[in-house]
Amino acid sequence: MKLSDRFIVLSYLISSTSSIIWLAFVLLLGFTAQIRASADSFNALSGTHGGRNNSTDPVISEEKADLTLRDAVNLALLRNPELAAFAKEMRALEGATLQAGLLKNPELSASVKNIGNVQKLRDEVNAPESIAQEVTQQVTTIQIGQLIELGGKRAARVSAAQLGEELAAMDYESRRIEIIVSVANLFTDVLAGQERFKLAEETRQLAQNVVDTVVYRVQSGKVPPIEETRAKVSLSTAHIEYEQAQRDLISARKRLALMWDSDAPQFDKALGVLEVSIVPPDFQMLQERVLDNPMALRTMKSIEHRKALLEVEQTRRIPNLTVNAGVVNYAVLGGNTAIASVTIPLPLFDRNQGNLKEAHQRVSKAEDEQSVMELRLKTELAQSYEAMTAVWNEINILRDEVLPGAKSAFSVMRKGYELGKFGLLELTDAQRVLFQNQLLYVRALANYQRLINDIERLIAAPIESVKLKHETNLRQLERKRK
Template sequence: MKLIKLPIVPCDWMRAEIQILLLSFILLLGFISQVEAGADAFSATSNGVKDRLADVSVRESRDLTLRDAINLALLRNPELAAFSKEMRALEGVTLQAGLLRNPELSVNVENIGNIQKLSGDINAPESIVQEVVQQVTTIRIGQLIELGGKRAARVNAALLGEELAARDYESRRIELMARVANVFTEVLAGQERLKLAAETRQLAQNVVDTVILRVQAGKVPPIEETRAKIGLSTARIEWEQAQRDLVSARKRLALMWDSDAPQFDKALGVLETSIVPPDFQVLQERVLENPLALRAMKNIEHRKALLEVEQTRRIPNLTVNAGVVNYALVGGNTAIASVMVPLPLFDRNQGNLKEAHQRVGKAEDEQTMLELRLKTELAQSYEALSAAWNEITILRDEILPGAKSAFNVMRRGYELGKFGLLELLDAQRVLFQNQLLYVRALANYQRLVNDIERLIAGPIDSIRPRQEIK
């Protein structure tokens, strides 16, 4: 048996088509990269312009209002910025969920090089059997076709994930606004306490001046001057403490928008309020509009969408292949096609389906627990609000007018020699303590209002007071 080598026949048509295919693919990739780079540059530029415009529109003015403080915190707080980036990241998840699977290109070359083998039969020398071993090139393109609505189910679940992130962002936003309002209330209360301590210090100074005049006139012993000066020193300590508390509250407020030191001079606002506690039943209905409650409802929808995704995965996908086979020596082409379908004999996605069903039940239980927790917090805050309102009413209408009147009578009576210094100092102490209690009650009431507004996700003054409910 004798072997004869034949020259290799080049596949020019195949090489040319592969070169054209590769060149087109490279040009397409270059075009896509340029478009994406231009889009990223435009997005970065537009975001930078928006940030600069927002920064110009919201600045820390010399006199700061609550609206200014909230706007600064919403713009510059890093925690809220992190949630915003998470929302934009989930947009990419939704985009990816809706994309089609890429087709697959397969090139298979068998028997590289053409070899012709001639063999002679010794029993039949006249016959020659020719066997040809030739190069065979197969080019296939395969495409996975998802059946059962898998892509639509993934997109729906991803969109619900975006809505969940939006609810998280809104809940954090409302929580941040409530925290800013609470710290702003502390600044207002600190300013009132400092003002009150300054007035008390001035009253103590007036008492000391009066006592000095009476000591010099020989109407009272010198020991009373020492007692009066002790009261003045105590008032000065109270003033310094109020000043330190105000400085601390101002720094905490500035930190809400990531500022190292407060740039404002004064917080503008009225600590006294005329907001009467509204009807509890109306508040209990409004608490279900809290973003956390809405998120719990949306979470159930999201879990059901994920369950649907797992249900679609029970249906097998279809893979379609089509291509051509070229025989180098013979010079012929043959079209080929194939279809592949996996047989769901063992894995029918049973475990993932069970998990998804349990996740739906868990989400429903979490919704019930969350609504119960919100109603409990509302009930506690409402009871404290009612108690604070009663305290404010009693202090404003009964205690403070009596304490002021008693101090004025004592001071006038001391100047006329009808009362002693101890009675005057005691009346001064009672007046200062009740004024301080009034400021604290106002601040506590405002903090409770902020907490209830956080729970109902809206202003409390939009709800009618309880005495107007029939």
């Protein structure tokens, strides 16, 4: 073949291949534009339904003299690493929802047969040499394929993914409430530790005053020296209780500071009052609110999620459709031919039976878990309410009967000892009884506050709101009757 003929053949091959590639590029642009439009519309839909405010909260510092319960809760919510992990899980599931709504990418394929056989026909078309040349000529095929999901698979995936986001939000809310309750309990421990430390300091001072009184009476010759030894033993015991109360307070402060990932507490003292005037509300009102707990709501949402996953498996029984379109170029004959094909699997053996059975059982399991969770919450509420009622009665008895009597007895014993009417044993016994009952009162107040926190965790609301709602309902009923 001459050089000029080779140049002509090469030019023809380049022009034919360029036209084929240009046609495939136009088809690819069309599919890409369709996919981008679908993705943009899905993003807009997700933004209207699942948008969140990502504004950052102001930073709260604990480096100040006093710490309130609100400050402690805000610090824990902002700096607790476990809660941050839940928030990141929620953002990760937003990406899963986005991915579930995307269309499948088109596939571009190209094939060349009999590479290099591009010579023009020398004889007539029907000549034997021409026929042989046509059979062995270079054939270039370029086609693009798109998978089309049938049966609502994409919509089912998006629905299941959105329910997964809602489940993650409920997990976040449940953990947030648990952290708030944990902070409230630890804050109560700090308040109780401060009260116990204060009582221990007062008791130590009382013991020191008793020692001074006994020393004076010993020096006056009114009592034997052995009473001075007994009084100093009581003072040493008061010192031990003082140091123990101090260690317990330091430990409680550290445990509270660890809730916001602080190695050492920076606050001076916790501000708050252990004594509360919240009377235990009616049990029926609390039981009505227990189903508003995020854990109970999560089990209900979990059933919806499992049903959505079941729908996803049901849509997978319907086979998908693959559409292919392209062009075939014949190098020798110099022509292009458009081709198209449709591919669909035949569901003869695999009709997704196993996954459907699993999904049905998962739905049934979620329903059982809902019943278990409701029973568990009601049981915990009943136990906490019974303990709350018992501690409330204990507080009333200690406040109204025991403590006034113990204080009066110690005051009388102290004055009587100074006048020589009572002995040291009676005085130290009255002092011990007063201190023990004061400790019992502080512990009862702390236990009552912890039980209030636990009930608020179960109803996911302040306990005062139960009474307010009940009073509002009663007023509405009275107005309707009038």
